[in-house]
Amino acid sequence: MIVDTKGQLCPKPLILTRKAIKEAAPGTEIQVICDNDIAFKNVCSYLNDQNIEINAESDNNIFRINFNTSGNAPAPIITEEYCPVPEKPDAGNSVITIKSNKMGEGDPDLGEILIKAFVNTIQELDKQPSHIILYNSGVKLTTANSGVTDALKELENNGVKIVVCGTCIDFYDIKDKVQVGTVSNMYTISDIMNRADKIIVP
Secondary structure, three states, X not given: OEEEOOOOOOOHHHHHHHHHHHHOOOXXXXXXXXXXXXXXXXXXXXXXXXXXXXXXXEEOXXXXXXXXXXXXXXXXXXXXXXXXXXXXXXXXXXXXXXXXXXXXXXXXHHHHHHHHHHHHHHOOOOOOOOEEEEOHHHHHHHOHHHOOHHHHHHHHHOOOEEEEEHHHHHHOOOHHHOXXXXXXXXXXXXXXXXXXXXXXOO
């Protein structure tokens, strides 16, 4: 039995995996396919907690988890345990979302200068944001040659949570170059934005 969860974010891969286990006969061979690292790790953690022996493999960011059903009923999924949701920012806190490694429209060289200036001056604000979310080409600002990694690290050390889109760093193939922040998924990013008192988009 193949459980294809490509394109699905946590907790959907977990839900589909549990459903397959629940419906399959004892001894059924199941393969769960994921296309993001977070879903892969969460499904593996859930199966390990069920004492199910797994054989996992990956190829070009496609993860396959192979196992046989034991016949035991799978435990309910506690979503917060496998897909933790960040706490709601305090009232009045803001979230900065950076969607590009350039700021504004027009000349790209000017755009790079502006985004560097913006990030480097965040720490000078009287009130710091609760989170800075980087997605699309904004994730490139977490790499060594971006000119802002030191500023982002200082913000992180001061309690600002730096959230980096995992799908985006996979797309730009920079996973090994990310130097700051926590790699996360769109479920978490959407939740942070939904809970924010104010969202700032430079």
